[in-house]
Amino acid sequence: MKIGIFDSGIGGISLLHEAMKKLPDEQYYFYADVDHVPYGVKSPEQISEYVEDIVGSFVNMGMDAIVIACNTATAVAADIVRKEFSIPIIGMEPAVKPAVNRALKTGGKVLVMATPVTIRENKLKSLIERVDDRHLVELLPMPGLVRLAEMEKFDGEEVDAYINEQLAVLDRSLYTEVVLGCTHFNYFKPAIIKSFEIENSKVDLVDGNEGTVRYLARVLGLDLKENEKVDNIEILDNIEILDSINVSYYESGRLVTEKEKLDKFRRLHQRLELVNRL
Ligand code: DGL
Secondary structure, three states: EEEEEEEHHHHHHHHHHHHHHOOOOOEEEEEEEEOOOOOOOOHHHHHHHHHHHHHHHHOOOEEOOOOOOHHHHHHHHOOOOHOOOOOEOOOOOOOOOHHHHHHHHOOOEEEEEEHHHHHHHHHHHHHHHHOOOOOOOEEEEEEHHHHHOOOOOOOOHHHHHHHHHHHHHOOOHHEEEEEEOOOOHHHHHHHHHHHHHHOOOOOOOOOHHHHHOOOOOOOOHOOOOOOOOOOOOOOHHHHHHOOOOOOOEEEOEOOOHHHHHHHHHHHHHHHHHHHOOO
16 A cells, blocks of 8 residues: 655654554655744644645555644644545544543643644644543643754753753653654653653653554554564664665655665664664
């Protein structure tokens, strides 16, 4: 099956990575809208225009399904493109429900990190209304992480300073669950965990990639490779397995062929392999 996956930038690679591991026999087309990243601080009209263009070009390429690997684009434009195009379009929403269920057991609170647009949009508000009757959820915009991710700065002083600055308004010891409500945030798992440890808080990080891939499989009638538990395989061996999967990368419509850029995507898969083992 031909599966088109897109995001404003590199965040969506985290969804692609999960899909490649669980559904390795499919043909993937990953589109990073590098000309327009970041989406999370733009107007809904602007974001909808970008999303309509990308979905239109994926439809012309004959995709069997499209995944919007971007919480921001989903919040603003998923309903619009679903009306316009008749193929399955799968969106991503912050994984609030599993986080609330876990927090009900731990007795802690849930912090949802996302872009300012995702936080402002009604989709997230109505999701929280539906699943958070105990009012455990708080929201925190983290747009700076998108900029840092696009520069491949996932650790170090600048990253720690930004995260700590954003978290300074909160009592970190109250939280046990952090929802990564933007696909770009997956790269920062070590730094986010560390910033909570400063106040002796041990948090679980919850992202929506696994649930989205499971839903994609269901929509396409595919079987997931659930037994691909690869934590005991060396990271590079795993990356070699991923290398054998059929993926084409596009940057705002242009097929990526340059070695330097393809090396960058490979580096990002390595990073994800590392952080997903935490
Ligand atoms: N990765 C995107 C998300 O999941 C958006 C990042 C951005 O472009 O602001 O929301």
